[in-house]
Amino acid sequence: MLGGILILFLTGVIAFSIIDTLKKRHPFVNVSFLRNLFFYHTALAFVYYLYALFNPSDSNFYYEKVTNDFRGDTWASFYGTSTTFIEFIGYPFIKYLGFSYEASMALFAFFGFIGYLYLYLFIRENIKFNHRFLGYDLLALIFFLPNVHFWSSSFGKGSVIFMGIALFFYGISHIRGRWISVAIGAFIIYHVRPHIMLVMLASSGIGFVFTNKGISVPLRMTFLFCVTAAFFFIYRDVFTMVGVDEQEFVTQGIDLSHRATELAKATSGVDITNYSLPMQLFTFLYRPLFVDAPGVLGLIVSFENVFYLLITFQLINAKGLQFLIRGNFLVKTAFFSFLTVSIALAQVSGNLGLAIRQKSQVMLLFMFVVIAFLDQKKMAAYKQAQRQRLRRTPNTAAEENLADRPMPT
Numbered sequence: 001m002l003g004g005i006l007i008l009f010l011t012g013v014i015a016f017s018i019i020d021t022l023k024k025r026h027p028f029v030n031v032s033f034l035r036n037l038f039f040y041h042t043a044l045a046f047v048y049y050l051y052a053l054f055n056p057s058d059s060n061f062y063y064e065k066v067t068n069d070f071r072g073d074t075w076a077s078f079y080g081t082s083t084t085f086i087e088f089i090g091y092p093f094i095k096y097l098g099f100s101y102e103a104s105m106a107l108f109a110f111f112g113f114i115g116y117l118y119l120y121l122f123i124r125e126n127i128k129f130n131h132r133f134l135g136y137d138l139l140a141l142i143f144f145l146p147n148v149h150f151w152s153s154s155f156g157k158g159s160v161i162f163m164g165i166a167l168f169f170y171g172i173s174h175i176r177g178r179w180i181s182v183a184i185g186a187f188i189i190y191h192v193r194p195h196i197m198l199v200m201l202a203s204s205g206i207g208f209v210f211t212n213k214g215i216s217v218p219l220r221m222t223f224l225f226c227v228t229a230a231f232f233f234i235y236r237d238v239f240t241m242v243g244v245d246e247q248e249f250v251t252q253g254i255d256l257s258h259r260a261t262e263l264a265k266a267t268s269g270v271d272i273t274n275y276s277l278p279m280q281l282f283t284f285l286y287r288p289l290f291v292d293a294p295g296v297l298g299l300i301v302s303f304e305n306v307f308y309l310l311i312t313f314q315l316i317n318a319k320g321l322q323f324l325i326r327g328n329f330l331v332k333t334a335f336f337s338f339l340t341v342s343i344a345l346a347q348v349s350g351n352l353g354l355a356i357r358q359k360s361q362v363m364l365l366f367m368f369v370v371i372a373f374l375d376q377k378k379m380a381a382y383k384q385a386q387r388q389r390l391r392r393t394p395n396t397a398a399e400e401n402l403a404d405r406p407m408p409t
Contacts, residue, residue: 004102045153112152164188207333
């Protein structure tokens, strides 16, 4: 326990130092917001730790495998994708630095917080206005939802892949100067969940192809070449991992319903094998909804799901569809990544508990799309108000105070 407290303190110092550094590079950074977010994330990490003491948790198994040399007596023997990569990351801290289980949990909680930092940067530098929902700051509501914090604050895949996704999108936001961030993020995502990296590569490729805003032709061609090369490098590994034959994929596509059937046998399972794809997707994204909530955690997530539904309704209209079609490459990449990853995971998440955990990886991408849509609407209204001001006398225009001004950058 003492080791965990020490690592928590050290990672807190590092986190605050990173926040201060980011403030110097990005003036829009709200230092107090991010510091409060760190304390909130740490509190949820402690809640997860208590949860893991009384419930089966992958974090315990990861730690035991490393301490017991489950895969071999060298660090290299733990290298691989999926579960083994999490053990590979933890190995030097546990074996060489003597980290306890609590210290390992604190370290991986820090990884999850790094994900929040870079996702915050990605969203804030691409959003110009403040937005409110039911009188509350929408960005704060989204970033303080407990489910994502809970599942990204432990020794496991959730914290690491969340960090990888955040680094990836932060990088492609300004890819010329952040290609290292893109490479690191892609490396992490591939090693944690190769199939997620596969669909994200396809999504980012689609996003770059079907947009002309803000992307030069040489940069677009370079990025697409890298995406194509990476796609052909990893697709065989993905098929092997999910148990799909390459020839079978060409003729039939990927059918993961057998995995959903196995997972649905759990106490929190929902048999989705007979569901249509839209129903599978809805189950993955918006259930449980109180009546089918598995336990206390499910009830808490039900409140979040109602929030997600209400936010989704903001985008379901003709203007929202036009926005998805005409939006820039970041909007398209975030939306296609959200949609394709959700479809892929929905087919294997017959267990509601697994769905609750896995959807936290991509829901914030969809929230970015919704906020970007609301931002565009406010920008249109702002420009219209400016045009109206110019038609009036200078004195009258100078006295006006517009309610919705862009956030300072």
